[in-house]
Amino acid sequence: MPDWLAGGGTITALVALGAEVRRNRRANEQRGREERAAEARRLQDAREQQARGVTAWVEATQTEERVQNVHVVVANATAFAVFDVRARPEDLGPLEEAVLPVVSPGQTMRTKSWLAVEVPEGYFFRASVTFSDAHGVRWIRQGADVYELTSSRSEPAGGRLPAQTWLSHVDSVDRTK
Structure with missing residues (x-):
C-alpha cells in the first residue's frame, strides 16, 4: 500500500474521531442541561409543597x-x-x-x-x-x-x-x- 494512501486513511480516521468527540461532548452538555433543569423542577416542587x-x-x-x-x-x-x-x-x-x-x-x-x-x-x-x-x-x-x-x-x-x-x-x- 502506498504511503500517501495510508496517510489519507489516517487523516480520515482523525477527522472521524474529532467529529465523534464533538458529537459526544454536545450530547453530554445537553444531558447536563436536562439534568439541571430536572433538578431545578424537583427543588421548586419541594419548595411549593408547603405552600400547597x-x-x-x-x-x-x-x-x-x-x-x-x-x-x-x-x-x-x-x-x-x-x-x-x-x-x-x-x-x-x-x-x-x-x-x-x-x-x-x-x-x-x-x-x-x-x-x-x-x-x-x-x-x-x-x-x-x-x-x-x-x-x-x-x-x-x-x-x-x-x-x-x-x-x-x-x-x-x-x-x-x-x-x-x-x-x-x-x-x-x-x-x-
Whole structure:
C-alpha cells in the first residue's frame, strides 16, 4: 500500500474521531442541561409543597337578604408553621385583609368576620391567602393556584395566569422582599 494512501486513511480516521468527540461532548452538555433543569423542577416542587398544604375558604352566615357576615378559614395541613398570614374574601369590594400572625402545623383558624357584607346574587365565595413559609418565602394561594411572590416566577404552580393578575388582588403585599 502506498504511503500517501495510508496517510489519507489516517487523516480520515482523525477527522472521524474529532467529529465523534464533538458529537459526544454536545450530547453530554445537553444531558447536563436536562439534568439541571430536572433538578431545578424537583427543588421548586419541594419548595411549593408547603405552600400547597395551606388552604383557605370563605364561610358565611346570612343576616338579611343578600347581606351576610363572612370570614375566611385558613388551614395549615403541613408539618411547618406559616407566618404573617393575610386572608380575605375575593371580589366583595375593598375589604381589609385579616392578619393571623402564625398558623401552626395541623391548625385551622378563622379570621375576624366582615359584618353585613352585601353579597351579589349567585356569588361563589372564594378566598385569597398570602403567607410566609418556614423558609421565609412569601406565597399567595387561591384555589389550586400557588404563586411564589418573592421570586421572578411569572406563572402559578397550578395554572398559567401571569402573577400580576393575582397580585392585583393583594394590595398590601410588600413586593420588595
